[in-house]
Amino acid sequence: MPDDVSLSHCEGAHEERERKEIDSHTIQLSSLFPSSSSSCVLSSRASNTKSSLHVTHRHGTCSRLSSGKATTPDHSEILRLDQARVNSIHSKLSKKLTDRVRQSQSTDLPAKDGSTFGSGNYVVTVGIGSPKHDLSLIFDTGSDLTWTQCQPCVRSCYSQKEPIFNPSSSSSYYNVSCSTAACSSLSTATGSPGSCDASNCVYGIQYGDQSYSVGFLAKEKFTLTSSDVFDGVYFGCGENNQGLFTGVAGLLGLGRDKLSFPSQTATTYNKVFSYCLPSSASSTGHLTFGSAGISRSVKFTPISALTEGTSFYGLDIVGITVGGQKLSIPPTVFSTPGALIDSGTVITRLPPKAYAALRSAFKAKMSKYPSTSAVSILDTCFDLSKFKTVTIPKVTFTFSGGAVVELGSKGILYPFKISQVCLAFAGNSDDNNAAIFGNVQQQTLEVVYDGAGGRVGFAPNGCS
Structure with a gap:
């Protein structure tokens, strides 16, 4: 009987480890910084x-x-x-x-x-x-x-x-x-x-x-x-x-x-x-x-009506997941101000309540890494100087129409220096300001704009 208990305990620990690997990225810290290679x-x-x-x-x-x-x-x-x-x-x-x-x-x-x-x-x-x-x-x-x-x-x-x-x-x-x-x-x-x-x-x-x-x-x-x-x-x-x-x-x-x-x-x-x-x-x-060469795995979401008559490509965000757990954000938090994707905005901006939920979940998953001071608009920063690798929770956005987009590992952190690596998101100051899906979060994704079809699409590994 004790053997059965220890066996099930081992299996449980193994499953927990596998789940963690599925829901997180482990990256070399050196990869966050420019290489000296020419x-x-x-x-x-x-x-x-x-x-x-x-x-x-x-x-x-x-x-x-x-x-x-x-x-x-x-x-x-x-x-x-x-x-x-x-x-x-x-x-x-x-x-x-x-x-x-x-x-x-x-x-x-x-x-x-x-x-x-x-x-x-x-x-x-x-x-x-x-x-x-x-x-x-x-x-x-x-x-x-x-x-x-x-x-x-x-x-x-x-x-x-x-x-x-x-x-x-x-x-x-x-x-x-x-x-x-x-x-x-x-x-x-x-x-x-x-x-x-x-x-x-x-x-x-x-x-x-x-x-x-x-x-x-x-x-x-x-x-x-x-x-x-x-x-x-x-x-x-x-x-x-x-x-x-x-x-x-x-x-x-x-x-x-x-x-x-x-x-x-x-x-x-x-x-x-x-x-x-x-x-x-x-x-x-x-x-x-x-349309030549567009990945077959692209998932499309309709361009939001919010940005009709503007230069912008609007998106409807319906949910965010951190480390495999869906954040409890009321739908109106996103639907009231709307959202857009922008190649020229660096850091993704979220409505205050959505950002607070993301920050809280991310910090909980990063509890083994010491916190450090904020920089500019980025308020959730870590001192990683004692580590060679860092394990960060995966972050996934769900858009209307069922498009589920997992950010690349480089789309989550913004590195100033090894002792100050920050969560690459910021909150808007006002509930009524639109969310903006910025270019740090877009890195390595294939992003497809179908103006005639009124939709925007995403696929992983877009640069290769």
């Missing part, structure tokens, strides 16, 4: 899919902007700018809500991790003009107008790595008249109506951190890959640009407005694009246009 691992997806670009870390060894040497980003500045972006998104959405109350071809670009107008964004290289001029652009699902700095810099241009585009050296460039429908539609794409300068259309766009670009609305040839070339793409040729874009030449707008790049190339790609954000500074992800 090598660059290219995404096979970007290399082998026709309409695909390599995506790189703005500060990483793979970036055209870093000359093969990884640079250490200023994390405090990244988080400060991230909060500015989030404030801007919430302000746009609240304005929108107030206003309301009264198989196709495919192209794959590699994604590089850049900087949210100087912080946590991702960068791709696009050819502009004839002959083509390769330029590094931040790609942004929360913006619509694509623009680049242009000669002459009438007032000022910020410092960029590549030569500034000179429209007079391109045979395919021409300015757009201010009497055109495209000029009239600037107000929805940029938030500011177009104006006239000698009958040419002038655009102006300002971002949440006060960065801006002003110049001519123009049409030009865009070359993604040798087989994916588009004539007459509307873009902003910025002759007065200021802000925290340092290094990059401009921005590729992937939002939902008719002036966005997916809308302008809809006859080719049917408003479908996907990306995988790389999990390290020494690897690339991809930005792929069209």
Whole structure:
């Protein structure tokens, strides 16, 4: 009899251990920090899919902007700018809500991790003009107008790595008249109506951190890959640009407005694009246009009605699981403010009650690791200096339509230094502010945007 008891006890312990392995990630702490290697691992997806670009870390060894040497980003500045972006998104959405109350071809670009107008964004290289001029652009699902700095810099241009585009050296460039429908539609794409300068259309766009670009609305040839070339793409040729874009030449707008790049190339790609954000500074992800190569394991969720009429891709979050346990969060916590996915927001923002439940469950599962002081917007931090590996609970989001998305192991922690590694989520200050699914949480996932089908999808292991 005692043998039976000890046997069942052993089996119980074994099952408990197996369950823990299923519900947690064990990772090498060294993998959370940039390696000193100057090598660059290219995404096979970007290399082998026709309409695909390599995506790189703005500060990483793979970036055209870093000359093969990884640079250490200023994390405090990244988080400060991230909060500015989030404030801007919430302000746009609240304005929108107030206003309301009264198989196709495919192209794959590699994604590089850049900087949210100087912080946590991702960068791709696009050819502009004839002959083509390769330029590094931040790609942004929360913006619509694509623009680049242009000669002459009438007032000022910020410092960029590549030569500034000179429209007079391109045979395919021409300015757009201010009497055109495209000029009239600037107000929805940029938030500011177009104006006239000698009958040419002038655009102006300002971002949440006060960065801006002003110049001519123009049409030009865009070359993604040798087989994916588009004539007459509307873009902003910025002759007065200021802000925290340092290094990059401009921005590729992937939002939902008719002036966005997916809308302008809809006859080719049917408003479908996907990306995988790389999990390290020494690897690339991809930005792929069209439906070629999309994983069969993608789980889709409908784009939420909350963001209709905005640039943003809305999501409906219905639940969060930590370490295999579903958090008890009333459905109205998510449904009242809604949620969206944004490639340019770094840290995922949750409604206060949802964040409190996540933080509490995460801390309970991390009780063996000593706590340490908060940094900026991140208030749940650990001192891991005495450990070589760390076991963290898995975090899973469930979206409407039954899409269950398990975050990659790199999508849960934000490392400042080994003695200060923080939970990579933050709470909104107000119950009425939308949740934002940010780019740390998106790392290594294949994220699919099907604009025509009105849905967003997720699959694991998207960079390989």
